[in-house]
Amino acid sequence: MNIEKKKPKPAEILENKKVGTDYYLMKLKTDNIDEKWTPGRFVHLKISTPQTYDPLLRRPFSLFDIDRKNNILSLLYCVVGRGTKIMSRLVSGEKLDFLGPLGQGFSLPEGKTILAVGGGMGTAPLFLLCRELAFQNSITLILGGNLCTDVEFFKHRFGELDIDIKIATMDGSCGYKGTAVDLMKKHLGVNKDSISKEPTSEQTISKNLNNKRTNDKKPNNKRTNNKQPNKKESNQKEKNNKESGSKEPNREESIIQEKKVKDAGFIEQKKKLDFLYTCGPEIMLSAVKKISDHFGIPGEVSLEERMGCGIGICLSCVCDTQNGNQRVCKEGPIFRLQEVIL
């Protein structure tokens, strides 16, 4: 009896070295890196040795770079937990079993003016993207980090590409002092406060979460495990918030501000920007989405969520979108900015 199946392919580690404070770059040699390997997709690595199950689950890593000619893929990772710690100790010559490339990649336009905004390790999937898009498009990259050391490696690597790089660090040790979003607004010529009058979506979400938590703590409700009524309730609350009279002045103010921005020549700015790409901490993504929504600039975001299988069967890594729950591993990790609810 012969059973046909595709076995997960092992890849050989060519290099695994520290490239920043907690950043590591792993180069893997595999067979046939074909046209399916596109920016934004990811591989799911088994860190444990064959026949062992510790750590049990695979770990997802976005494609940092690929060398199609030599069948080499590069993954950039940060040591954040047990799995990445184990990974950081692997040496060249060892084999790693992986699934991939998985998920949906970024869309790849031509002849566009593009702004890419990366925060910390979230910048990783933007490298391959920028490298593949740089020939056909005009790209500006905004690179954000807490410290200079967070952006050093990216500054160096992105420096190889024909793109415009702007850096923001929280302590001002490199480039602009502030967040990537502050620098993005500056780059777009947007008044810093003009789009922060309404409650940001992350504030709304945390409000909802608080509502949920409060409900969860009610003893009678604790074991019911049914999120549906809570969600409805939260939505209702959100609706009430939006409809409540107290928010109206802010909205008017915001419209006035928007008008001011338009008067200040943002329309010209907007013409110069066709598309946004972003990846990084959720608070940053939420702010980038807000700018994208506000000015109607289309874009895409790479999302992260705790993943199980990576192929869409376990429903662990869902995110909230206009079309309901979507699987980050299957419909994502790349989503349209307009579609995600952050």
Place this chain on the structure above:
Amino acid sequence: MSNDELSIDHTAKNEPDLRVRLGPLQLKNPVLTASGTFGYGDEVRDFMDPNVLGAITVKGLTVEPTSGNKTPRIAETPAGMLNSIGLENPGLEKFIEEKIELLGEFSTEVLVNISGHSVEDFIILSERLAPFEEIAGLEVNVSCPNIDKGGMAFGTDPDLVYEITRKVKARYDGPVIVKLSPNVTDIVEMAQAADEGGADILSLINTLLGMAINVQKRETVLGNTMGGLSGPAVKPVALRMVYEVAEAIDLPLIGMGGIMNSEDALEFLLAGASAVSVGTANLIDPAASVNILEGIINYCYEQEIDDINSIIGALKG
């Protein structure tokens, strides 16, 4: 596991007969997939052919569409994982509309796992699914919280296990499998209740209730605080429960809980299960179930076993 170079050694021996009969359910081999770890069977097609398996069990179904729990829904633990997906599924009507026809295209048997928050839910699900020939049987998940009884799981109350089983059985002509919760003091008592209610088959175990805490953040790791533990960590418990029930109850059993390789699967067969379900292993290697089936076949060749049934419950001594 995924690297094992298992190839089947045919050396002139008879091909083993892998067919197993679980009451009214005849399967071509004893390897199944566990509900919630195999989607609707189509997501894994890039990695393996589900049709080589004895049966597949699709994602738990509820009457109403369910969006599930908040994230994180999964947490890795030593030799295991916790999940609190919260039964995310499209709901009964959308399932019928969009999924059943596709499930009918499988040449292997398709089992549908049903979940409810009230006895009434189970009645609706079994009545509505009864006419569909695409479904080979229902697996009744009694591990969910019962809203009518303050959220206590149905599966921890023998009277409720009996009642649900009887009501499903009265409305559904095909094989009825009751999936037992391990979160009880006496698993045999629950198995007995399902048997008295008319269950054709028992499957065990569902996940063990657990939790994990992030000490840096002083928060629970799962968005839903508690979740079900699965993976190699639970295997000894699962095996013990299968053994206990097999000794006490005269019903065919589907054993599951931390089966990662063929040796694990064979342990369950020897403990008295007529078939096994592969769960968590599918999440790590989508072809795990096929590897397990291959390993069982190889074991049969090595041990000169002509009929897989000869090892079911065949512990020596």
